[in-house]
Amino acid sequence: MKKLLSAITLVAVASTITPFSVQAAPLDGQQQQQVRELVRSTLVENPDILVEAISELRKRELQAQENAQKTSLEAKKDELFNTPGDPFIGNPKGKVAMVYFADYNCGHCKRQDLILEQMVKQHPDLKIIYKELPVLGGASREVAELVLAAHKNHPDVYQKLHQRLMSRPGRHDSTSIAAAFKAEGLDIETLKKKVDNNIKAKIDNNLRLASELGIRGTPATVFADEVLGGFTKADQLSEKIKSRLN
Known part of the structure; x- marks a missing residue:
């Protein structure tokens, strides 16, 4: 030395x-x-x-990333939490809001989705906003567009449709997508005609927003001050929510 x-x-x-x-x-x-x-x-x-030097450099890089992410979260707050027409579950006027980016073909999302339903039951003052993030191919984009069309035209059916699509093991294709919509009494051919430029733009905006927040895949959960990338266990997510409710 x-x-x-x-x-x-x-x-x-x-x-x-x-x-x-x-x-x-x-x-x-x-x-x-x-x-x-x-x-x-x-x-x-x-x-x-x-x-020691490499460790210190890594710490500084992580701190810089965290600072940049917080700045981005502040700048994107309205897009995240106040975009009209976004599906949600839980309390519409909840004290704590959380955004959830997911893909219907993502295995970890299917597991995470069950935990989110558990969270709104455990925390009555929680609102979870869904943002479609189809990153796993053409079928993901297809189902995301159709789900948003269903939400816009049949909001009362949306949650059951969402759960049905998420509960299917493995990936979806056009056949399984059509079957899920049919099971909920929805005509998929009619809904295809309802997929307009606004719906396509909403998904494009979700993809852009996720990228700007540093989200590289699904699932991802976002609070006003923190991004949780990847699958989050129930106890960990519950603690995150509790800390913001107090």
Whole structure:
């Protein structure tokens, strides 16, 4: 460590001392080689310095990411929590609101969805806003558009349809999508005609919003001050909610 400090001191002195307002000359070749040898020998003798430096760099990167995410959350608050026409469950005037990005073909979303239903039962002052995020191919986009059309035209059926689609193991295709809608008494061909530019734009906006928040996949749950990427266990999510209710 003393050798490394000596090397750093040598560089600092050579580069910053400016007697009589004259810039010091740069290190010559011999001095540069001396600095390299001092740094190299110090790191070889003390490899923990590298580990410590990498750890500190990682901490700073994570802190920068967290700060950037909080800034983005503040800027996107209205889009997240006040977009007209977004489906939701729970208390419409809940003290705590949470946004949920999901894909009907995402296995972890199917597990997360059951936990969210549990959360609104446990926490009567909770509102969960659904944002379709079809990131797993064409069938995901197809079902997301049709679900939003169903919500717009048959809001009373939406939640049962959502649960039915999420409860199916594995991925959906056009056949399984049509079967789910039929089971809820909805004519899928009629709904296809209801998929307008507003619905398509809503999904495009969800995809953009997720990207701007640093969300790279589904599921993702978002509070006003925090993004939880990936599957979150019931006890962990419940604690997050409780801390915001208090």
